[in-house]
Amino acid sequence: MSSVVAINQRARSADQKALRRHAVLEAAETYFLEVGYEAFSMSKLAKKIGLAKGTFYLYFQTREELFLTLYEQSLIRWSQVFIDGLSDSMTSEAYAQKLFSSASADGTFLPLLIRLEHMIEHNVAIPRLISSKQVFIKQVKAIAEATSISLSLSEAQAIEVVKTMGVLLIGATQGDQGPSLDHEELPEDVQNLIASFSSEPLFIKNAVRIIEGIRMEAVANI
Amino acid sequence: MSSVVAINQRARSADQKALRRHAVLEAAETYFLEVGYEAFSMSKLAKKIGLAKGTFYLYFQTREELFLTLYEQSLIRWSQVFIDGLSDSMTSEAYAQKLFSSASADGTFLPLLIRLEHMIEHNVAIPRLISSKQVFIKQVKAIAEATSISLSLSEAQAIEVVKTMGVLLIGATQGDQGPSLDHEELPEDVQNLIASFSSEPLFIKNAVRIIEGIRMEAVANI
DNA sequence: CTATATAGCTGACCGACGGTCATTTCAATC
DNA sequence: GATTGAAATGACCGTCGGTCAGCTATATAG
Numbered sequence: 001m002s003s004v005v006a007i008n009q010r011a012r013s014a015d016q017k018a019l020r021r022h023a024v025l026e027a028a029e030t031y032f033l034e035v036g037y038e039a040f041s042m043s044k045l046a047k048k049i050g051l052a053k054g055t056f057y058l059y060f061q062t063r064e065e066l067f068l069t070l071y072e073q074s075l076i077r078w079s080q081v082f083i084d085g086l087s088d089s090m091t092s093e094a095y096a097q098k099l100f101s102s103a104s105a106d107g108t109f110l111p112l113l114i115r116l117e118h119m120i121e122h123n124v125a126i127p128r129l130i131s132s133k134q135v136f137i138k139q140v141k142a143i144a145e146a147t148s149i150s151l152s153l154s155e156a157q158a159i160e161v162v163k164t165m166g167v168l169l170i171g172a173t174q175g176d177q178g179p180s181l182d183h184e185e186l187p188e189d190v191q192n193l194i195a196s197f198s199s200e201p202l203f204i205k206n207a208v209r210i211i212e213g214i215r216m217e218a219v220a221n222i
Numbered sequence: 223m224s225s226v227v228a229i230n231q232r233a234r235s236a237d238q239k240a241l242r243r244h245a246v247l248e249a250a251e252t253y254f255l256e257v258g259y260e261a262f263s264m265s266k267l268a269k270k271i272g273l274a275k276g277t278f279y280l281y282f283q284t285r286e287e288l289f290l291t292l293y294e295q296s297l298i299r300w301s302q303v304f305i306d307g308l309s310d311s312m313t314s315e316a317y318a319q320k321l322f323s324s325a326s327a328d329g330t331f332l333p334l335l336i337r338l339e340h341m342i343e344h345n346v347a348i349p350r351l352i353s354s355k356q357v358f359i360k361q362v363k364a365i366a367e368a369t370s371i372s373l374s375l376s377e378a379q380a381i382e383v384v385k386t387m388g389v390l391l392i393g394a395t396q397g398d399q400g401p402s403l404d405h406e407e408l409p410e411d412v413q414n415l416i417a418s419f420s421s422e423p424l425f426i427k428n429a430v431r432i433i434e435g436i437r438m439e440a441v442a443n444i
Numbered sequence: 445c446t447a448t449a450t451a452g453c454t455g456a457c458c459g460a461c462g463g464t465c466a467t468t469t470c471a472a473t474c
Numbered sequence: 475g476a477t478t479g480a481a482a483t484g485a486c487c488g489t490c491g492g493t494c495a496g497c498t499a500t501a502t503a504g
Contacts, residue, residue, distance in 0.1 A: 009470085009471090010469085010470060010471070010480080010481045010482070011481070011482095012470090012471070012472075012480080012481075017481095037340075038341075038344065041460080041461070041462085042461080042462060042463085043460080043461075043462085046484095051482080051483090052482060052483045052484060053462085053463085053483090053484075054463085054464075054465080054482070054483055054484065055481080055482055055483075057462095057463070057464080058481070058482080062462080062463080063462065063463090111340075114340060115340065116396075116400075117396045117397060117399045117400040118259075118333075118336060118337065118396070118399035118400070119260075121400045121401050122260060122400075122401050126403075126406050129401070129403075130408060130409065130412055133412045133415055133416075134409075134411065134412065136415070137411055137412075137415055163418065163419070163424075164424075164428055166393075167390070167393035167394050167396070167424060167428070168389070168390070168393055168428075169393070170392065170393040170396055171388075171389035171390055171391070171392040171393030171394075172389050172393075174338075174339045174340070174389070174392055175339060177339045177340035178338075178339040178340070178343045178344075179343050179344050179351070181348075181351075184348055186352060187352065187356075189356065189359055190352055190355045190356065190359075193355055193358070193359055194355075196385065197385070202386075202389060206386055206389070206390075206432055206435075208435075209431060209432045209434075209435030209436070210428055210431045210432065210435070212431075212435060213428075213430075213431030213432070213434060213435060214431070231452095231499080231500095232451080232452045232453070232498090232499055232500070233452070233453095234450095234451075234452070234499090234500070234501075239452090242452095263489080263490070263491085264490080264491060264492085265489080265490075265491085268455095273453085273454090274453065274454045274455060275454085275455075275491090275492085276453070276454055276455070276492085276493075276494080277452080277453055277454075279491095279492065279493080280452070280453075284491080284492080285491065285492090
């Protein structure tokens with residue numbers, strides 16, 4: 001138990017500080033999964049963990065930097081799950097299905113991805129932002145490599161696919177982020193609208209169109 | 223000048239109230255274009271117009287309802303501009319280009335569209351939300367009609383195109399919403415990343431892929 | 445023309461937020 | 475056991491969206 005930092009102890013060595021930072025992140029993610037982005041309060045998180053609010057700000061400069069770090073973690077985690085789920089010679093539909101289901105299964109990843117550019121990246125210091133972009137680049141490369149094999153595409157095509165899937169994922173899951181209207185009485189036209197924006201088929205259909213489009217461009221260029 | 227409501231006068235008739243509401247919206251949009259979503263403060267807007275903060279809340283229940291109304295207006299405005307810009311027998315690329323440039327030209331539309339589901343629609347009363355969705359449906363229909371002619375597609379295909387263009391637009395313009403890094407020194411890999419997510423080519427390339435995909439699905443089903 | 449009633453308008457006030465920093469307290473070192 | 479430096483603290487700050495009892499401009503009645 002020597003390396004564990006009890007809640008009332010101080011983290012003095014670099015190791016102990018890393019542990020504490022990790023503990024804060026873990027608690028933050030649990031809390032985030034409970035209440036979501038908008039209701040996430042630093043003061044309440046502090047009370048939950050039993051640390052003073054000021055202590056957080058020793059480990060993260062801003063609330064958004066905390067979110068950026070959670071995003072980074074969830075990106076890395078999801079990438080691994082997705083890559084592990086790929087196999088050789090998949091159809092583009094099966095590929096898109098895997099991508100969507102693995103991303104949806106992670107309760108942190110999508111809500112943070114969707115808010116990344118217009119909320120989180122503001123109020124984060126530039127060097128931290130740069131390092132985050134570099135993590136992103138690394139993950140795109142790793143996913144593209146696996147994609148190249150799974151979909152029998154060139155490396156360049158695979159990178160194009162991966163980037164575009166990200167764009168599409170953000171757009172297609174937008175509807176899932178609205179307020180829950182499950183228990184509301186809605187007119188039929190609105191119900192139909194919502195149904196027609198169901199994120200999973202929306203994503204998969206268009207992912208297939210895009211992947212096939214990219215495939216055909218290569219053939220046309222021979 | 224009888225119907226104009228001076229700033230110190232009271233809006234008593236329905237006409238005058240509508241005028242005042244309109245004046246508030248106009249001032250709000252001007253202010254929004256100045257400072258953007260995050261820095262938009264009801265108190266500051268009040269001072270700008272010379273009305274008390276409480277007065278806003280007679281015309282809009284919440285800050286988000288004000289944004290929802292601005293969004294609605296900008297959607298209607300953009301739809302008209304876009305439809306007017308379409309002509310018969312366009313290539314899918316020309317179509318996508320028109321869509322992107324008209325949407326980008328409206329400083330209000332995209333920033334609000336991107337925040338619609340996960341920020342604005344929360345904190346708006348359900349009936350207001352429903353009426354907003356119905357405005358959306360109406361606009362989609364109008365755009366689809368014009369699209370059907372321009373791209374020589376069936377009505378059903380055109381609706382599919384329009385809905386999907388919306389999804390793609392949100393995803394592709396995400397990068398434009400990040401903090402400005404123009405005057406920052408960035409490592410080359412990050413610069414390349416940002417360049418490769420340039421929203422205009424990103425949108426147009428994939429719009430073409432999707433439109434052509436939709437076209438081909440119809441041929442395949444004959 | 446004045447008195448009354450109605451309702452548009454006001455802004456001090458509320459609780460909660462993210463963030464700060466002078467002070468306290470713990471633990472490693474001498 | 476004394477010293478010291480840094481980790482931890484939480485009262486405090488300015489600002490936010492939102493409220494509502496009181497104020498007053500205006501339409502109407504007499």
